[in-house]
Amino acid sequence: xxxxxxxxxxxxxxxxxxxxxxxxxxxxxxxxxxxxxxxxxxxxxxxxxxxxxxxxxxxxxxxxxxxxxxxxxxxxxxxxxxxxxxxxxxxxxxxxxxxxxxxxxxxxxxxx
Amino acid sequence: xxxxxxxxxxxxxxxxxxxxxxxxxxxxxxxxxxxxxxxxxxxxxxxxxxxxxxxxxxxxxxxxxxxxxxxxxxxxxxxxxxxxxxxxxxxxxxxxxxxxxxxxxxxxxxx
Numbered sequence: 001x002x003x004x005x006x007x008x009x010x011x012x013x014x015x016x017x018x019x020x021x022x023x024x025x026x027x028x029x030x031x032x033x034x035x036x037x038x039x040x041x042x043x044x045x046x047x048x049x050x051x052x053x054x055x056x057x058x059x060x061x062x063x064x065x066x067x068x069x070x071x072x073x074x075x076x077x078x079x080x081x082x083x084x085x086x087x088x089x090x091x092x093x094x095x096x097x098x099x100x101x102x103x104x105x106x107x108x109x110x111x112x
Numbered sequence: 113x114x115x116x117x118x119x120x121x122x123x124x125x126x127x128x129x130x131x132x133x134x135x136x137x138x139x140x141x142x143x144x145x146x147x148x149x150x151x152x153x154x155x156x157x158x159x160x161x162x163x164x165x166x167x168x169x170x171x172x173x174x175x176x177x178x179x180x181x182x183x184x185x186x187x188x189x190x191x192x193x194x195x196x197x198x199x200x201x202x203x204x205x206x207x208x209x210x211x212x213x214x215x216x217x218x219x220x221x222x223x
Contacts (some may be wrong), residue, residue, distance in 0.1 A: 014198055041215060042216050058210065090156070098144050098205035098208050099161060099211070100158075101147075101148075105153070
């Protein structure tokens with residue numbers, strides 16, 4: 001089915017571990033985004049990508065790494081997870097950067 | 113420095129009445145504004161948008177008003193329904209740059 005899918009839906013990891021959140025879209029949208037949602041902060045942009053092999057930092061990039069070797073995939077890696085990275089992570093895609101986003105269902109990550 | 117502000121964390125409205133959600137912004141270069149709706153355990157979904165060249169956009173029960181001089185926009189829902197209970201995010205963009213979101217307002221529509 002066409003759409004944007006995130007995996008896993010839920011993840012518990014330990015402090016210091018590396019964890020990768022996956023995002024896959026089937027529309028061939030140029031842009032993909034990672035946001036985190038935290039109480040009191042709303043949605044904050046972590047990283048985004050305008051095309052394969054083109055990525056850029058958002059508002060809160062520290063502690064995260066992204067890659068985009070294929071247009072349809074945009075994984076987000078926490079290299080050494082910290083408790084402050086406990087959050088709900090949303091991936092989105094669009095054809096342009098400024099509107100038309102479609103979001104995935106989110107990954108709830110808990111770092112213990 | 114928060115560029116998009118939703119100063120009301122929550123709002124309760126009776127079914128059938130009007131819901132008014134407010135949003136303020138500080139960046140005068142924003143030229144496109146959107147509202148997203150989010151239910152628990154789901155991703156945000158697009159609701160309605162408005163370009164900076166307009167001051168009103170309507171879609172069924174939902175109307176967005178833009179006051180550029182006050183750097184303020186509002187979302188009106190008339191009449192409010194229990195299914196409208198959700199978190200509403202205001203968002204804005206400047207040219208072809210990523211959306212900046214507010215903190216969200218939780219709307220509860222009471223039957």
